[in-house]
Amino acid sequence: MDTAIYEKTLKARKAELLARQTKINADLGQLKDADLEEQATENENDEVLEELGEVAENELIAIDAALERIANGTYGICTRNGVKISPERLAALPATPFCAECAAEVAEENA
Numbered sequence: 001m002d003t004a005i006y007e008k009t010l011k012a013r014k015a016e017l018l019a020r021q022t023k024i025n026a027d028l029g030q031l032k033d034a035d036l037e038e039q040a041t042e043n044e045n046d047e048v049l050e051e052l053g054e055v056a057e058n059e060l061i062a063i064d065a066a067l068e069r070i071a072n073g074t075y076g077i078c079t080r081n082g083v084k085i086s087p088e089r090l091a092a093l094p095a096t097p098f099c100a101e102c103a104a105e106v107a108e109e110n111a
């Protein structure tokens with residue numbers, strides 16, 4: 001399977017997330033210097049920023065895992081049941097480790 005296009009997409013997305021993370025960390029650092037009377041609002045902002053950071057972090061982990069699968073030749077194969085993931089699904093979700101069926105099952109298990 002030709003993984004070049006997926007690798008390119010994943011690496012571009014990773015660069016984007018890393019840039020965003022750097023910005024979030026910079027914002028978090030800045031907020032610490034804010035005026036005392038603004039602290040309550042700032043703390044709320046902090047939480048939102050930290051949440052955003054966490055989502056980005058999880059996506060980065062998924063992207064790294066996908067890049068690893070590209071490197072070892074298992075990309076595009078469901079890590080759960082070994083089924084081939086459809087190209088349409090990979091185009092939409094290049095970092096997904098699961099076929100559509102497993103993704104639905106995992107989502108149900110976590111619900």
Ligand SMILES: [Zn+2]
Pocket residue numbers: 078079080081082083098099100101102103
């Ligand atoms: Zn599967």
